[in-house]
Amino acid sequence: LDISAQSPWLVRDPRQSDRSRQGRDLPQANKPADATPWLDEHGRPYDPAKGFRGALRSQAEKILRTMGFDISHPADLPAVSTRDGGTEGALSRIRDTQDRAAWLFGLPGWKAPLTPSRVLGKSPLGGSPLRQEFLAIDLFSGGGAEGLKFNSELAPKGTLRATLRIDLDRLEKVDSAFESIGLLALVLRDLAEGDIPIGSGWSKGQGWILAEGSVDEDGTAHPTLPDWFRSSSLVRTGIKALRQSALSLTNL
Numbered sequence: 641l642d643i644s645a646q647s648p649w650l651v652r653d654p655r656q657s658d659r660s661r662q663g664r665d666l667p668q669a670n671k672p673a674d675a676t677p678w679l680d681e682h683g684r685p686y687d688p689a690k691g692f693r694g695a696l697r698s699q700a701e702k703i704l705r706t707m708g709f710d711i712s713h714p715a716d717l718p719a720v721s722t723r724d725g726g727t728e729g730a731l732s733r734i735r736d737t738q739d740r741a742a743w744l745f746g747l748p749g750w751k752a753p754l755t756p757s758r759v760l761g762k763s764p765l766g767g768s769p770l771r772q773e774f775l776a777i778d779l780f781s782g783g784g785a786e787g788l789k790f791n792s793e794l795a796p797k798g799t800l801r802a803t804l805r806i807d808l809d810r811l812e813k814v815d816s817a818f819e820s821i822g823l824l825a826l827v828l829r830d831l832a833e834g835d836i837p838i839g840s841g842w843s844k845g846q847g848w849i850l851a852e853g854s855v856d857e858d859g860t861a862h863p864t865l866p867d868w869f870r871s872s873s874l875v876r877t878g879i880k881a882l883r884q885s886a887l888s889l890t891n892l
Contacts, residue, residue, distance in 0.1 A: 645847075712737075855872070
C-alpha cells in the first residue's frame with residue numbers, strides 16, 4: 641500500500657508522557673511537547689501494526705453492522721482452544737461465532753489470517769516537526785481551563801508505506817466461502833477513498849489519508865486496488881457470499 645497523508649498526523653510515542661512530566665518545571669520555551677510522533681530507529685514516523693490493524697478492524701465492524709450483522713467487541717469474544725474437541729472442535733467454535741471480522745482479524749486463541757505491517761513514513765521527521773498548541777475548555781464556564789494548556793508535535797503530510805498479508809489456507813478453515821475477503825475488499829475501498837484515518841486528532845483534521853496499492857493473489861498480479869476489485873474471482877465470490885448472508889438475516 642502507498643498511503644498519502646493529506647494532513648498532519650500523530651501516533652503518540654508512549655514514552656513522551658514521562659519526558660513531559662520530567663520537564664514540567666522548565667521554562668515554557670524549553671519544555672518538551674506533551675505528545676510527539678512515534679519514530680523508528682531511523683527517525684521515521686510510524687503507526688505500529690497493532691494500531692493499523694485496529695483501524696482496519698473498526699471499519700470492518702462498522703461495515704458489518706451496517707449490513708445487519710451482530711458484531712461483538714473483540715474483548716467480549718470467547719477464547720477458543722483445542723482442549724475440548726481438538727483442532728476441529730476449535731475451528732467449529734470459531735465458525736459458529738459467525739463473526740466475519742473475527743475470522744479475518746482474529747480472536748483469543750485464533751491467530752489472525754490477516755497480518756498488517758506498520759504504517760511507516762518514507763522520510764525521517766527531521767529537526768523541525770509541526771507544532772500545535774491547544775487549550776482545554778472548561779465545561780462550566782466555557783472559557784479556557786486553567787493549567788490545561790498543552791501541545792503536540794505532528795508528522796507532516798507525506799508518503800507512507802504498509803503491507804497486508806493474508807493466509808488464505810488458514811482463512812478457508814473457518815470461512816470456506818471467503819466472505820471475509822469480500823469484507824476486506826470493502827475495507828480497502830474505504831481506505832483508498834479516505835474514510836479510515838490514522839492516529840489521533842481526527843476531529844481536529846489530523847490523520848486524513850488516501851491509499852493506493854497493488855495485490856499479489858497467489859501469483860496473479862493486480863497493479864491497482866480497483867483492478868483487484870474488478871478482476872479477482874476471489875473478491876467477487878467473497879462479496880457475493882457476504883451479501884447473501886446479509887440478505888438471509890432480513891428474511892428471518
